[in-house]
Amino acid sequence: IHRIPVVTPNMTITDITTQSMLIDFLWQNIEKIGKVAELKVNEFSGLSTVIATRQNAKVIDAFRRMINAKISGMAVLSDDGKLIDNLSLRDLKGIEPDAKSFWRLWGTVGIFKEEMQKEFPPRTKIPAPLVVLETNTIYDIVEKMALNHVH
Numbered sequence: 189i190h191r192i193p194v195v196t197p198n199m200t201i202t203d204i205t206t207q208s209m210l211i212d213f214l215w216q217n218i219e220k221i222g223k224v225a226e227l228k229v230n231e232f233s234g235l236s237t238v239i240a241t242r243q244n245a246k247v248i249d250a251f252r253r254m255i256n257a258k259i260s261g262m263a264v265l266s267d268d269g270k271l272i273d274n275l276s277l278r279d280l281k282g283i284e285p286d287a288k289s290f291w292r293l294w295g296t297v298g299i300f301k302e303e304m305q306k307e308f309p310p311r312t313k314i315p316a317p318l319v320v321l322e323t324n325t326i327y328d329i330v331e332k333m334a335l336n337h338v339h
Contacts, residue, residue, distance in 0.1 A: 190206065190207050190260075191204050191205065191206045191207075192204070192205050193205075208337070211330060211333045211334050212334055214330045214334070215330050215331065215333075215334035215335075218327055218330055218331075221326075224326060225325060225326050225327040225330075226325050226326070226327065227325060227326050228322065228323055228324065228325055229320055229321070229322045229323070229324055229325075229329070230322040230323065238262075238263055239253065239254075239257050239259060239262045239263070240262055240263035240264070240265050241253065241262055241263070241264055241265070241275065241297055242264075242265050242266075242267065242297070243264055243265065243266055243267070243272060243273070243296065243297050243298035243301075244267065244296050244297070244298060245296065245297050246293075246294060246295070246296065246297075247275075247292065247293045247294070247295055247296070247297050247300045248293040248294060250262065250275055250297050251275075251277070251280070251293070254275075254277065260276055260277045260278075261274055261275065261276035261277070261278075262274065262275055262276075264297055264298070264301065271317050271319065272317065273297075273301050273317060274317065275297055275300075275301065279300070279301070279304055281308065318332055318333075318336055318338060320332065
């Protein structure tokens, strides 16, 4: 879930809260969460297994894996296993309903991502995937996400 509606007691929608809004709010109020901001990534309970695809995998297979795993995004790895990008359901925005661009789904993830970035340049150019270390804190994570406009 990336958005959640705000409703009245009789279920009338009055607003929408997004992940981005939550990150911005946390960043603007980070001092209020006290010692929680000092928790390190390796201290979180419930860390999950990373699901990834290789840059030379077929796009359609990567999206199929996402659907089967019930996730909306995955890491993209180089041939030597290094993180180079991410692929998310949002990347499907380049597949038009008129079916003219369906062929892209049978190409490789690497080429698909290159083409998508040409057609839909990111608002903020980030030179490399954003990462955190196991020793980074919640403060570090919220700061990175807020300043780079990611969620």
